[in-house]
C-alpha cells in the first residue's frame with residue numbers, strides 16, 4: 369500500500385486549512401458507481417466543491433491523500449451533538465460500476481458476481497489503510513467510537529443522515545463490527561497468515577527539535593510543499 373499525496377489545493381476545505389486533533393476514523397462509500405479513485409480525487413479538487421475527505425481508496429494498492437491527516441475535512445456534516453469533522457480522519461471508498469442507484473441509498477445489482485468481488489476487495493484495502501492510520505496515531509481499532517461509518521456517526525448525532533457504508537456492505541454480509549475486528553487483527557499480524565509483508569515499513573524523518581513550535585513550523589512547510597507530515601514527541 370502506498371500513500372499518494374494529491375493535495376486538493378483548489379478545494380475550499382483545503383484552503384480553509386483548519387486543524388484538528390484526530391481521535392478516530394470515519395468510513396464513507398462514495399454513493400456513485402465510479403470505481404476509479406482518480407476520478408473522485410479530481411472531483412474533490414475543484415474550487416466549487418463543498419466537501420472534502422482526507423483520502424480516497426479504490427481497488428489498487430494506492431491510497432490518494434487529499435488533505436494532511438490533521439486538517440479538518442468536510443466529510444460528514446453535523447448533527448445535534450456536533451460534527452465528526454472535528455475529530456475524525458475520513459476516507460471514501462469507490463463503488464463498482466456494476467450497481468445502479470434507483471433512489472437515495474437504494475441500488476440494484478447489474479452483475480452480482482462482479483459487485484461482490486469489488487466490495488470484498490475494497491473492504492480489504494480499507495482494513496489495511498485503517499490499520500495504517502491506527503498505527504500512525506496509536507488508535508485502538510476496537511475502542512469505543514474510534515472507527516465508525518458515516519451512518520454510525522449519524523446515529524451518534526455528529527453526522528448528516530447518510531446510509532454509507534452499510535448500504536453497500538449489508539448486502540455482502542460485511543459489517544462495521546467485523547471491520548473493527550479485522551483492523552485489530554491486521555495491526556497485530558500485518559498481511560494476515562498468507563505472509564504478505566507490511567508494505568509501509570519506511571518513515572522519513574525531516575527534523576528534530578527541542579522546541580515544539582519549531583517542529584510545527586517544519587510540518588507546515590512540508591505540507592505547503594505537498595507532503596504528509598506529523599510531529600511525534602519522543
Ligand SMILES: [Zn+2]
Nearest residue numbers: 396518530532
Ligand atoms: Zn458518507
